[in-house]
Amino acid sequence: MINKKFLFSIGLTLLYGLFLASVVSAQQPTPSDDQVNAIAKQLYCPVCENIPLDVCPTTACAQWRELIRQKLSEGWTEQQIKDYFVQQYGDRVLGTPPAKGINWLVYLVPPIAILAGAFILFRAIRAWRRPIQGENLASTPDDNPADTDPAQDEYIHRMEEEVRKR
Amino acid sequence: MSDNTTDTTETPAQKAKPRWGRILAWIALFALLIVVMLVLLQKQQGPVAIGQKAPTFTLTTFDGQEIDPTDMAGKVVLVNFWASWCKPCEQEAADLESVWRFYQPRGDVLFLGIAWTDTEKASLEYIDKFDITYPNGPDLGTSISQSYRTTGVPETYVIDKNGNLAALKLSPFTSQAEIKAAIDPLLGP
Numbered sequence: 001m002i003n004k005k006f007l008f009s010i011g012l013t014l015l016y017g018l019f020l021a022s023v024v025s026a027q028q029p030t031p032s033d034d035q036v037n038a039i040a041k042q043l044y045c046p047v048c049e050n051i052p053l054d055v056c057p058t059t060a061c062a063q064w065r066e067l068i069r070q071k072l073s074e075g076w077t078e079q080q081i082k083d084y085f086v087q088q089y090g091d092r093v094l095g096t097p098p099a100k101g102i103n104w105l106v107y108l109v110p111p112i113a114i115l116a117g118a119f120i121l122f123r124a125i126r127a128w129r130r131p132i133q134g135e136n137l138a139s140t141p142d143d144n145p146a147d148t149d150p151a152q153d154e155y156i157h158r159m160e161e162e163v164r165k166r
Numbered sequence: 167m168s169d170n171t172t173d174t175t176e177t178p179a180q181k182a183k184p185r186w187g188r189i190l191a192w193i194a195l196f197a198l199l200i201v202v203m204l205v206l207l208q209k210q211q212g213p214v215a216i217g218q219k220a221p222t223f224t225l226t227t228f229d230g231q232e233i234d235p236t237d238m239a240g241k242v243v244l245v246n247f248w249a250s251w252c253k254p255c256e257q258e259a260a261d262l263e264s265v266w267r268f269y270q271p272r273g274d275v276l277f278l279g280i281a282w283t284d285t286e287k288a289s290l291e292y293i294d295k296f297d298i299t300y301p302n303g304p305d306l307g308t309s310i311s312q313s314y315r316t317t318g319v320p321e322t323y324v325i326d327k328n329g330n331l332a333a334l335k336l337s338p339f340t341s342q343a344e345i346k347a348a349i350d351p352l353l354g355p
Contacts, residue, residue: 046283046308047318059251063285089283090308102201109198116191 031072039068039078042095043085052095213315213323213334220245220325221313225278227303228290233278241276242332242352243325244345247305247316249284250292255320258338258345259296265345266300274327275349280305282319326352 040054047060054065064085071081085093097103214220220243222235246262248255262277269275279302281289286304293302305311314323317336324333333348 060249060283063251063288067285067287086307088304088306090312092308105198105201112194 029073031069035072036065036069039072039081040065042082043093044095046089046092211315213317213321213336214331216331216334218331220323220329220331221310222329223310223313225280225301225303225310226306227301228286228293231301233276233301233303238276238325239329240327241274242327242349244275244277244349245280245314245323245325246277247280247282247311247314247319247321248292249282249319250288251284252319254338256296257340258320258322259292259298261339261342261345263296263298263300265342265349268342268346269349270300272353274353277301279303280310282311282316283308322348324348324352 037054041052043053043064044051045053045056045058045061045064048056048058051061053061068081071084076084082094086098091098091103097106099107222238224232224234226232244262246258248259262279266275266277269277277300279293279298279300281292281302281304284292284304289302289304292298314321320335320338322335322339323331326332332352335344335348339345
């Protein structure tokens with residue numbers, strides 16, 4: 001009887017141990033620095049502007065990296081972590097501003113400026129080429145300016161009349 | 167001859183087209199310059215000036231309490247921006263707490279601590295370390311610090327009973343007497 005109870009308690013302990021082991025193995029392993037930095041490099045802390053979080057040496061940024069590690073170990077996704085940081089610290093923590101409000105200018109102005117520049121360049125090149133073609137045509141011996149300009153036509157006509165009279 | 171004449175002469179409608187394009191391009195460029203100018207002006211503005219109406223805000227404290235402008239109305243309010251990683255903030259933390267305990271029984275003085283770009287865990291450790299009892303909460307989305315146009319931490323703003331900014335300190339207070347000197351003139355007899 002005692003042996004049976006003893007065996008039963010050992011079996012129960014083993015089962016409990018297995019249960020605990022399965023719970024522990026179901027938790028996320030401690031995230032590596034690379035995993036943390038993969039998210040951290042997309043974020044900027046307002047304290048040290050223009051330095052990504054993954055390389056920022058300040059205490060504030062170290063705390064933020066630890067927060068990312070904690071959230072990753074709790075099973076949060078990259079997007080969830082970024083959303084959390086935006087909610088806590090504002091849009092400016094993001095490396096790329098979200099496409100809303102005045103931020104649209106960041107996405108619209110550069111392509112529009114490039115297109116406008118290409119258009120201006122195209123027009124300028126076309127305008128530069130026109131006078132060269134005109135000069136070539138003007139230098140041909142057969143060309144008569146009177147053919148193209150009615151005012152000059154009238155003027156030449158009057159000149160010829162004058163010459164004939166003399 | 168007549169063909170050449172028609173080729174080189176543009177109708178008024180043809181002439182108007184590129185002009186409209188140019189006008190629109192200039193308007194767009196001008197609008198962009200105005201936007202850039204406004205953003206630059208906003209960035210170059212210093213903190214809220216003394217005598218100006220202090221920005222109103224609602225603070226959700228770390229223990230979930232909501233403090234809104236109605237809670238601040240008719241009181242002298244000291245708003246202190248701090249962070250757990252900020253060493254100069256530690257210099258004034260104990261003094262602020264002592265002065266808060268001095269004024270708290272009056273009921274017409276309110277101290278508010280705003281944790282700027284800090285993690286909650288570190289903030290709570292800081293509050294615990296200095297035994298801070300006045301309401302403290304995170305600056306969610308950094309909206310409060312942006313409305314006050316803060317330039318860093320620690321920064322302290324003292325608001326009079328009419329809601330106007332009466333004093334500001336852009337560095338740590340060095341003594342309790344200095345904090346009291348900013349508050350006392352704003353209190354009634």
